[in-house]
Amino acid sequence: MGKTITEKVLSKHSETDCHAGDIVVASVDFCMAQDGTSKLMIEALAALGFTTPKPLRGAAIVLDHSSPSPSAEVSRIHSVIKDFSAKHAIELHDVGEGVCHQVVPESGMVLPGDLVVGADSHTCTYGALNACSTGMGSADVAAAVHTGKLWFRTPEALKVDISGGFTDRVGAKDLILRLVGDVRADGATYKSVEFSGETLPSIGMDGRMTISNMVVEMGAKFGPFPFDAVTSSWYASIGLSPTTGVTADDDASYVRTIDVDASDLVPKVARPDRVDNVCDVSECAGTDIDQVFLGTCTNGRLSDLAAAADILKGRRVKKGLRLIVAPASRSVLMGSMEAGIAGQLLAAGAVFVSPGCGPCVGTHAGVPSDGERVLSTANRNFSGRMGNNNDVEIYLASPETAAATALEGRITNPREV
Amino acid sequence: MADVVLRGRAHRFEPNDDINTDYIISGRYKFKIDDMNELAKHVMEDIAPGFASKVEPGDVIVAGRNFGCGSSREQAPRALKAAGVSAVLAKSYARIFYRNSFNIGLPVIECDTDWIVDGDAMLIDLEKGKVTSETSGRQTTFSHLPKTMRVLLNDGGLIPHLRKHGGFSFD
Numbered sequence: 092m093g094k095t096i097t098e099k100v101l102s103k104h105s106e107t108d109c110h111a112g113d114i115v116v117a118s119v120d121f122c123m124a125q126d127g128t129s130k131l132m133i134e135a136l137a138a139l140g141f142t143t144p145k146p147l148r149g150a151a152i153v154l155d156h157s158s159p160s161p162s163a164e165v166s167r168i169h170s171v172i173k174d175f176s177a178k179h180a181i182e183l184h185d186v187g188e189g190v191c192h193q194v195v196p197e198s199g200m201v202l203p204g205d206l207v208v209g210a211d212s213h214t215c216t217y218g219a220l221n222a223c224s225t226g227m228g229s230a231d232v233a234a235a236v237h238t239g240k241l242w243f244r245t246p247e248a249l250k251v252d253i254s255g256g257f258t259d260r261v262g263a264k265d266l267i268l269r270l271v272g273d274v275r276a277d278g279a280t281y282k283s284v285e286f287s288g289e290t291l292p293s294i295g296m297d298g299r300m301t302i303s304n305m306v307v308e309m310g311a312k313f314g315p316f317p318f319d320a321v322t323s324s325w326y327a328s329i330g331l332s333p334t335t336g337v338t339a340d341d342d343a344s345y346v347r348t349i350d351v352d353a354s355d356l357v358p359k360v361a362r363p364d365r366v367d368n369v370c371d372v373s374e375c376a377g378t379d380i381d382q383v384f385l386g387t388c389t390n391g392r393l394s395d396l397a398a399a400a401d402i403l404k405g406r407r408v409k410k411g412l413r414l415i416v417a418p419a420s421r422s423v424l425m426g427s428m429e430a431g432i433a434g435q436l437l438a439a440g441a442v443f444v445s446p447g448c449g450p451c452v453g454t455h456a457g458v459p460s461d462g463e464r465v466l467s468t469a470n471r472n473f474s475g476r477m478g479n480n481n482d483v484e485i486y487l488a489s490p491e492t493a494a495a496t497a498l499e500g501r502i503t504n505p506r507e508v
Numbered sequence: 509m510a511d512v513v514l515r516g517r518a519h520r521f522e523p524n525d526d527i528n529t530d531y532i533i534s535g536r537y538k539f540k541i542d543d544m545n546e547l548a549k550h551v552m553e554d555i556a557p558g559f560a561s562k563v564e565p566g567d568v569i570v571a572g573r574n575f576g577c578g579s580s581r582e583q584a585p586r587a588l589k590a591a592g593v594s595a596v597l598a599k600s601y602a603r604i605f606y607r608n609s610f611n612i613g614l615p616v617i618e619c620d621t622d623w624i625v626d627g628d629a630m631l632i633d634l635e636k637g638k639v640t641s642e643t644s645g646r647q648t649t650f651s652h653l654p655k656t657m658r659v660l661l662n663d664g665g666l667i668p669h670l671r672k673h674g675g676f677s678f679d
Contacts, residue, residue: 114656116676127535130542131582135667167541212580212604228582228608230666238675242656276526277574281603310577310602365526452535473530473553473578480534 093340095248096315096441097283100223100337105208105314111247111344119235120205120222122150125191126157126165127452128210128229129172131369135233138178145239148200151182153191155447160186161455181236185401189420189446191214192304192388196259197420199329203318203336208235213388213470218303218314219296221322221336225312246283246312249274250345253288255354260505262398263298264352264390264468264489267305268359272350280310283347286338287317290353296325297392304389305470308366358505360466360488364474372492372504381463383408383497385441386417386449390468393426395419395490400432402494402508409500414441415457417449439497453478466496512635514594514615517567519557520626527571528578529605531555533587535579547583548590565592568632570624572598576605585609585616586668595632597621597639609665610657619650634661 094102098110105115111216115208122144124132144150152172160166169186176183184194192213201207203221207214210232215225235241251270284306286299294302299316306314316322318336326333358372385391385399396418406412416436417425424446427433437443444450450457451469458466458478465477465485472485488496491505498508521527531554533547541547552559569575569588575598576584585608588596596609596616609616617632619639624630628643640647653661654679663669670676 114654114678116678128581133585138667139670164541208584210580212578214580226580226604228580228604228611230582230611231607234666234670238670240676242676242678244654276577277600277602280574280600310574312603454536471530471578473528475534475536477532478536480554 092344093342095283095343095345096285096317096337096339096452097223097246097313099249100204100206100417101243101245107321110243111245113245114242116240116242117206118240119146119208121148121200122146122209122232122236123214124152124196124210124229124232126154126169127171130168132210132233133175134355136237139233139237141179141237144188144236146235149180149182150236151184151195151198151200152176153184153188153194154186155190156452157454158186158447159445187421187445189423190388190391190448192300193392193419193423196220197329197422199331203322203333208232208241212307213304213327215307215311215314216300216304216388218306219299219316221316221318222437223313223315226307244281246281247286247346248283248350249279251284251286252348252350253286253290253353254350255290255352256293257356257439260491261356261358262489263301265356265359267302267354268361268369268487269356270349270351271305271308271367274309276308276365276367276383277310279306282311283313283315284309284311285315287339287429291316291319292321295323295394296317297394300392301389308470310409324331356377358489358492360492360502361472363484363486364472366471366487372488372502375486375502376504378502379464380466380496380501381413381459382413382415382459382465383493384415384450384457384465384467384469385493387451388419389470390420390490391417391423393423395468396427396432396436399490399494400435401492402505403498404435406439406498408440408497412497412500414497415444415450416441417444418446420446450477452476459483466502468493468494513634514566514632514634516568516594516630517564518568518570518626518628518630519559519563520570520623520624521552525572526574526577527555527583529576529584530578531580532576532584544586544590547587548614550588551591560591563591563593566594567592568630569593569596570621571596572621573600575601577602580604582608582612585614587611589614597624610660613661613665617650620648623648
């Protein structure tokens with residue numbers, strides 16, 4: 092019987108012939124954690140008598156969730172993390188380098204066919220790089236950092252077959268929101284979501300990361316794309332040239348196949364306070380918005396900023412509305428400056444905050460006021476997510492919809508501005 | 509070895525499905541507070557204000573589908589445990605929360621929960637796979653945990669497991 096990408100990656104890393112349902116102990120290529128999860132990982136590692144990371148390409152910690160630190164308490168946690176990393180040969184990505192799921196891919200530490208775990212639920216983002224990568228808790232990641240191995244239940248796979256071309260101002264975010272809305276928050280729990288189809292060559296690496304990033308919002312463990320020309324040209328852009336990756340066998344077995352025709356997609360919005368509460372933008376257009384947030388590990392990359400700037404250039408955001416932009420990394424920020432995108436956004440009235448998580452998780456930089464409504468390009472809209480639970484409503488959408496909404500001060504179809 | 513028989517009062521919440529890790533312990537605390545007993549004072553406060561002062565040692569959380577969805581924060585099961593919660597009963601779990609719970613030694617059980625009423629006196633027999641309400645006399649069974657999870661629970665969690673065996677040892 093043929094194998095899925097997932098079965099191939101876990102077979103190789105466990106040196107077994109495993110299929111969906113099998114529990115294996117597998118070697119891990121790389122591990123990551125962030126400032127909100129590292130402290131517990133460090134405590135677990137200390138209890139294990141840890142010396143240096145055992146995964147093939149080591150381990151990294153990114154200070155991004157509460158960075159630069161907003162308080163003495165957080166600063167002390169950052170200090171503990173920095174001291175520990177230096178002592179134990181863990182790569183540290185300091186304040187301002189960016190959000191972990193952009194910084195780690197840029198660092199070249201994740202390669203096609205890898206098995207990766209990270210103490211952050213959106214570690215599934217590296218599925219875009221043809222890796223089987225998933226978020227776990229601090230103890231699991233500590234175990235993998237210490238031993239180079241971890242136990243996995245080989246997940247069943249769900250196949251998403253994408254056909255047709257995207258239409259104007261519709262893209263990867265609309266596709267993944269539509270999928271999460273259809274599959275629902277627990278529809279892919281414990282499963283791997285594998286992407287395929289004739290449209291893949293037109294989905295660039297930024298868009299693939301947007302899509303893989305959000306598979307966890309349907310409960311999924313992995314979200315791998317196949318290895319193809321888009322993968323190799325993206326690696327070339329960071330100075331690497333992996334020549335092989337993993338693709339699924341033609342006779343691989345899937346629990347379900349979902350066909351998506353990209354040409355049918357329209358701009359999508361996830362309404363409060365569930366990521367799977369998805370509608371067409373027309374159904375909530377006109378809703379007044381106080382803050383628009385462009386950024387995060389879902390949509391803070393160069394092509395996201397470019398898509399927003401294309402709508403906002405030469406115009407001004409609605410008076411009274413805050414447009415907060417957090418570039419996903421320093422190199423994204425520099426790229427946006429070189430391309431003139433940062434200037435266009437600033438001239439339109441945007442507020443830039445440090446590369447990193449920005450206001451996504453409510454720890455700093457852009458906590459909304461009571462009763463406010465936010466439209467964000469992030470991946471979660473749970474009550475209280477952005478640091479204030481007093482009647483704050485969070486809507487999720489694409490960078491294009493975010494830009495159009497910032498212009499009008501209310502949720503707006505990006506095709507109508 | 510984890511206790512085989514657990515006893516405590518049932519706590520149900522609204523909404524009952526998709527209770528996410530932000531509701532269990534909000535992200536706004538996890539960066540500031542790393543003392544689990546302090547964090548325990550804030551569990552569930554966004555959907556059930558006052559829960560932390562009501563919950564008693566041994567109590568049981570009862571939920572619907574997809575309990576613990578959202579972030580990977582291990583603080584979620586740890587704070588529940590620190591608050592005195594002895595087990596979670598839910599129809600299904602998000603996978604990261606599920607693993608985290610076993611890793612830190614909190615039993616989380618997948619079973620039908622519609623019949624359990626808030627405040628019921630619950631009795632959970634991990635060995636026999638039985639959940640009983642001593643209040644209503646009703647009962648349900650749950651399937652035996654996979655061996656990997658049983659080994660982890662018996663050893664007191666993942667880190668104690670690795671310390672005991674010097675590596676993974678599920679055979």
